[in-house]
Amino acid sequence: MNRTNKYAPVVLERGDLLSVENPARYTGGEWGITIKQEVLDEIQRTGETKYIRYAFCFPDIYEIGMSNLAVRILYHVLNQCPDVWCERAFSPWKDMDRLMREKHIPLFSLESKTALRDFDILGFSLQYEMCYTNVLQMLDLSGIPLRSCDRSEDDPIITAGGPVVYNIEPMTDFLDLVMIGEGEEMIAEFMAEMKKYKDSKKTGQPMTRETFLQNAAKIEGVYIPAFYDVSYQEDGTIHDVKPNRPGIPAKIRKRVILNMDQAPYPTQSIVPNTKIVHDRAYLELFRGCIRGCRFCQAGFVYRPVREKSAKVLCEQGIEIEKATGYDELGMLSLSTSDYSELPGLTDSLLSAFDGHHTSLSLPSMRVDSFSLELTEKVSETRKSGLTFAPEAGTQRLRDVINKGITEEDIMTSLALAFEGGWSSVKLYFMLGLPTETLEDVIGIADLVRKIEKLYFEVGRKTGQRMRRLEMTVSTSMFIPKPFTPFQWERQNTMDEFVQKQQILRDRLRSKNIKYIWHDLDTSVWEVVIARGDRRLGPVLLEGYLAGHIFDAWDDCFSLGKWMTILEKHGLKSDFYAIRARTPEEVFPWDHIDCGVRKDFLLRERERAYAEQTTPSCREHCEGCGAAGFGGGVCYESK
Amino acid sequence: MTLLAHQPAFIYRLRFSRSGSLSFIGHLDLMRTFERSLRRAGFPLLHSQGYNPRPMLVFALPLGVGISTTDDYVDVSLAEARDIMEVMEGLQNALPDGLRILDGWPVPETGGSIMAMVTAARYRLQAQQIFPALQRLFLRSEVTVEKRSKGQLRMLDIRPLMLALEHGDTEDENEAIVLVCAGSHENLRPDLLLQALTAFEDFPLQNAANCGVERSGLYAGTYPDLKCFKEMI
Numbered sequence: 001m002n003r004t005n006k007y008a009p010v011v012l013e014r015g016d017l018l019s020v021e022n023p024a025r026y027t028g029g030e031w032g033i034t035i036k037q038e039v040l041d042e043i044q045r046t047g048e049t050k051y052i053r054y055a056f057c058f059p060d061i062y063e064i065g066m067s068n069l070a071v072r073i074l075y076h077v078l079n080q081c082p083d084v085w086c087e088r089a090f091s092p093w094k095d096m097d098r099l100m101r102e103k104h105i106p107l108f109s110l111e112s113k114t115a116l117r118d119f120d121i122l123g124f125s126l127q128y129e130m131c132y133t134n135v136l137q138m139l140d141l142s143g144i145p146l147r148s149c150d151r152s153e154d155d156p157i158i159t160a161g162g163p164v165v166y167n168i169e170p171m172t173d174f175l176d177l178v179m180i181g182e183g184e185e186m187i188a189e190f191m192a193e194m195k196k197y198k199d200s201k202k203t204g205q206p207m208t209r210e211t212f213l214q215n216a217a218k219i220e221g222v223y224i225p226a227f228y229d230v231s232y233q234e235d236g237t238i239h240d241v242k243p244n245r246p247g248i249p250a251k252i253r254k255r256v257i258l259n260m261d262q263a264p265y266p267t268q269s270i271v272p273n274t275k276i277v278h279d280r281a282y283l284e285l286f287r288g289c290i291r292g293c294r295f296c297q298a299g300f301v302y303r304p305v306r307e308k309s310a311k312v313l314c315e316q317g318i319e320i321e322k323a324t325g326y327d328e329l330g331m332l333s334l335s336t337s338d339y340s341e342l343p344g345l346t347d348s349l350l351s352a353f354d355g356h357h358t359s360l361s362l363p364s365m366r367v368d369s370f371s372l373e374l375t376e377k378v379s380e381t382r383k384s385g386l387t388f389a390p391e392a393g394t395q396r397l398r399d400v401i402n403k404g405i406t407e408e409d410i411m412t413s414l415a416l417a418f419e420g421g422w423s424s425v426k427l428y429f430m431l432g433l434p435t436e437t438l439e440d441v442i443g444i445a446d447l448v449r450k451i452e453k454l455y456f457e458v459g460r461k462t463g464q465r466m467r468r469l470e471m472t473v474s475t476s477m478f479i480p481k482p483f484t485p486f487q488w489e490r491q492n493t494m495d496e497f498v499q500k501q502q503i504l505r506d507r508l509r510s511k512n513i514k515y516i517w518h519d520l521d522t523s524v525w526e527v528v529i530a531r532g533d534r535r536l537g538p539v540l541l542e543g544y545l546a547g548h549i550f551d552a553w554d555d556c557f558s559l560g561k562w563m564t565i566l567e568k569h570g571l572k573s574d575f576y577a578i579r580a581r582t583p584e585e586v587f588p589w590d591h592i593d594c595g596v597r598k599d600f601l602l603r604e605r606e607r608a609y610a611e612q613t614t615p616s617c618r619e620h621c622e623g624c625g626a627a628g629f630g631g632g633v634c635y636e637s638k
Numbered sequence: 639m640t641l642l643a644h645q646p647a648f649i650y651r652l653r654f655s656r657s658g659s660l661s662f663i664g665h666l667d668l669m670r671t672f673e674r675s676l677r678r679a680g681f682p683l684l685h686s687q688g689y690n691p692r693p694m695l696v697f698a699l700p701l702g703v704g705i706s707t708t709d710d711y712v713d714v715s716l717a718e719a720r721d722i723m724e725v726m727e728g729l730q731n732a733l734p735d736g737l738r739i740l741d742g743w744p745v746p747e748t749g750g751s752i753m754a755m756v757t758a759a760r761y762r763l764q765a766q767q768i769f770p771a772l773q774r775l776f777l778r779s780e781v782t783v784e785k786r787s788k789g790q791l792r793m794l795d796i797r798p799l800m801l802a803l804e805h806g807d808t809e810d811e812n813e814a815i816v817l818v819c820a821g822s823h824e825n826l827r828p829d830l831l832l833q834a835l836t837a838f839e840d841f842p843l844q845n846a847a848n849c850g851v852e853r854s855g856l857y858a859g860t861y862p863d864l865k866c867f868k869e870m871i
Contacts, residue, residue, distance in 0.1 A: 014849075014850065027659035029735055031671075273663050273667055273734060325732070356677075357683075357691055357693075
């Protein structure tokens with residue numbers, strides 16, 4: 001590789017930028033970005049810099065990546081670290097990908113337009129499994145060897161973090177280092193090691209990559225995939241996963257931030273120049289979820305619940321609104337209604353924003369009289385749709401999945417909503433949940449029809465003139481995820497899913513109802529990767545080399561092609577997707593410790609089969625293991 | 639319907655330039671960028687009435703993606719009177735790199751829409767041998783090109799919209815200044831002019847694609863009696 005013009009900015013011609021969709025994806029220059037001029041000056045002077053050049057990489061397009069809160073937080077945290085300059089890079093969309101390959105333009109950072117191969121480290125934020133091939137795309141466009149074992153001493157360190165790392169095994173061939181859990185503190189410790197590594201390169205005795213990785217492995221939460229060997233049994237299941245070097249921990253425990261009030265949070269966050277998917281400022285109310293819905297991975301891996309105080313949130317909200325100029329502030333969490341100081345927080349923010357034309361958005365709310373009142377208060381504009389996620393059609397199945405919502409809850413709150421003038425309702429369900437029968441599927445249609453009837457009854461009873469009812473019913477496919485009580489379950493077969501969809505299509509024909517269903521094909525592939533092991537690495541590599549990128553985009557995805565490659569490597573999707581596991585089976589992710597113990601998950605699984613619900617963390621502690629982190633809801637006075 | 643008492647508006651006309659990465663955003667994105675910058679600056683923006691109140695910003699003429707400018711205008715309506723220097727400096731400090739406020743002055747509420755005033759625009763085009771190519775194009779009596787508008791292709795003679803051609807500061811063949819009709823009545827976008835160059839004058843596609851396009855003047859009035867916006871202070 002030609003290294004004589006290291007750090008030279010990559011220049012795109014005007015014609016190139018104008019030939020692609022939304023060129024603002026590639027131009028940077030947003031309000032609130034960090035430009036460390038001292039680094040550029042040092043390079044100008046000496047050709048090198050003592051700063052760690054960190055490229056924060058998001059393997060999807062700009063508009064999606066910039067909508068992600070983790071990107072905003074970690075960009076801020078990294079740029080607060082001494083001697084670190086963090087810049088951003090996103091996956092170029094297919095048009096730009098083609099152009100860059102044709103013209104041999106290397107992938108570059110948005111801030112200084114430096115080629116990614118000139119960075120010391122590339123940190124990938126992995127939010128969903130379907131983005132894996134885009135990691136390979138970004139490495140390839142950067143001219144960095146795709147596989148960790150092919151990288152030289154001069155190549156950047158390739159790391160990843162994010163929610164999917166709780167089972168990152170299919171990606172381990174390509175990653176030098178993985179950060180398990182919340183990055184805020186871990187990343188500062190990691191950067192300190194990185195600094196020693198970089199500084200040593202200027203001395204007569206440069207530290208090797210191997211030594212650096214061994215040092216980094218001592219940081220809690222850091223997982224070096226190459227330091228573990230996986231052996232398999234004859235039936236294809238895992239025999240064991242063992243460290244292959246001395247002093248390497250048998251289990252990697254996730255990191256958590258206990259004091260959310262003191263956690264770094266960017267109030268001067270970047271404001272994109274072009275419209276992004278979630279174009280608003282954010283507050284993060286809390287991490288984790290007290291509910292424990294048994295299908296929900298986030299509900300287990302983010303334990304324990306840790307709240308920010310309303311006082312801190314209010315201060316941050318006021319500061320963010322002023323510093324970014326956004327006219328919408330989103331309240332983020334897994335279940336906004338469960339935030340213990342919600343009424344006080346929204347009241348203080350609303351009075352602080354009086355006359356500003358700033359609205360609050362409250363996603364992930366349970367619908368009840370309080371939230372309806374609140375929704376009416378926070379939105380200055382017309383009534384938008386209400387969203388419910390009963391997930392299952394019958395009470396029996398809702399008990400199985402521990403979705404603490406009854407038909408009565410739904411009907412009472414919807415009656416209130418309809419009386420209040422709401423006429424648009426979205427309902428989310430899952431198909432293929434454990435123990436589901438056709439009766440449960442029919443139960444979805446029955447529930448939807450009851451709601452439809454309720455709307456017109458409310459009209460008759462109150463004598464109101466009702467608007468046209470708009471109901472959207474959406475079904476997704478249940479995906480058994482690691483670290484949930486359902487991690488042992490099988491997924492439904494394609495035929496089963498198709499049959500269930502057909503039942504609903506037949507029963508939901510009405511001018512008031514729109515039924516939409518998720519793409520089946522992507523759900524099958526998602527479960528293969530979500531529960532996959534290291535043998536999927538070569539499959540992903542071959543798929544990427546055959547041109548598969550942007551798998552998260554339905555129109556880019558081809559299940560047939562992936563199946564062919566999978567079989568070529570002697571693997572079967574049924575093994576990963578529709579095989580039920582025994583409690584004794586060693587999972588590919590068993591060496592990762594998210595704090596929640598396996599015996600608790602098994603207990604929850606038994607309760608699911610007994611159709612028993614489990615109370616929320618605030619009502620009763622079930623001893624899941626998350627108390628071992630020493631903070632959060634586990635220590636609140638009950 | 640509630641009748642709203644008329645709220646007095648204090649309108650400030652700001653002259654601005656844009657360059658670099660900010661040149662690659664579309665008109666709606668530019669509007670949003672100004673809105674958010676004005677909010678960051680903390681000005682009491684007047685909002686439109688109705689379901690979806692928006693800050694009252696009126697741009698003289700939309701800027702296409704990829705076009706920089708040294709002479710554009712936006713009218714900003716505030717609920718309270720402010721010193722013009724305060725408006726200019728406050729906004730400048732809140733704008734992303736690439737947008738600059740060059741000048742500003744208050745205009746009366748009854749002054750009419752800035753959009754309706756625009757009749758012509760001047761563009762500086764920079765590409766290999768563009769001047770002689772444009773010279774030849776200006777000699778034609780008719781220049782009919784395919785124009786896509788609202789999803790439909792139609793034929794349009796742009797020659798009547800081409801007003802004048804000049805050299806840049808130097809007698810450089812690679813630079814040209816064109817004056818064209820602009821505004822809500824008749825408007826010639828520079829990309830259409832470049833398209834005509836490739837269609838009629840063998841101007842290389844590559845040069846047209848990479849041609850630098852900068853708006854360098856906005857005018858009111860009837861050609862040739864045009865009045866430059868910046869002289870209307």
